[in-house]
Amino acid sequence: MYWEVRGVKFTLTQGGLFTDKNAAIGIGSLIIFIAMILVAGIAASVMIQTMNSLQLKALETGQESLKDISSGLKVTQVSGYYNGSTITELAIFVETTASSYDMDLNVAYITISDSSKKIILNYSDSVFSNSVSNGLFGTLNSSLLSSTTFGIMKIRDIDGSCTSTNPSINEDDLVVLLINTAQCFSGIGTRTKINGNIIPEQGINGVISFTTPSVYITTIIELQS
Numbered sequence: 001m002y003w004e005v006r007g008v009k010f011t012l013t014q015g016g017l018f019t020d021k022n023a024a025i026g027i028g029s030l031i032i033f034i035a036m037i038l039v040a041g042i043a044a045s046v047m048i049q050t051m052n053s054l055q056l057k058a059l060e061t062g063q064e065s066l067k068d069i070s071s072g073l074k075v076t077q078v079s080g081y082y083n084g085s086t087i088t089e090l091a092i093f094v095e096t097t098a099s100s101y102d103m104d105l106n107v108a109y110i111t112i113s114d115s116s117k118k119i120i121l122n123y124s125d126s127v128f129s130n131s132v133s134n135g136l137f138g139t140l141n142s143s144l145l146s147s148t149t150f151g152i153m154k155i156r157d158i159d160g161s162c163t164s165t166n167p168s169i170n171e172d173d174l175v176v177l178l179i180n181t182a183q184c185f186s187g188i189g190t191r192t193k194i195n196g197n198i199i200p201e202q203g204i205n206g207v208i209s210f211t212t213p214s215v216y217i218t219t220i221i222e223l224q225s
Contacts, residue, residue, distance in 0.1 A: 072204025086187025127151030
């Protein structure tokens, strides 16, 4: 003979009253099971958030790496101005590399060395021209440039992105960077090794590397091409 009260089964036997507590044990197991599910859910949520954070960080790093690899500046030509004694000015032709992002020359800088002295130059917005209107070395007033500044002349700027206050260049643009070497090195003599870089905010550096000839003959001298 047995009966049940609130989920607990009571059985009357010859040995006395026997209580069946299986239902109570089942409720306890259910509570533990639910607690395990909650703990697993919290742990999974933390893992998902961590994975999302790592994914975003990896994406940002990948984009930065892509800019460093695929963007940059390229030096296509360097010309010098011979004043009868030394080379007193350098005109550096610069464009972006293929498929490059926009390059802001306002935050770019030039390092240049004559093997005995190294100079760092930043852009001066007071020495800028929208065209080469009076020749390569006659358009800008190089006397306004110091040993720490360079000027810009536009040759090709299809979208008008390069201005005096925001000299940004992109694909197919071509500009000339002017340096007053009389201020930087007191002029550049013959047989002088010149090395330098045009360093953008991101991407590949434009390389300056040439040795001046043993004799200066013409006023305009092609030094690197």
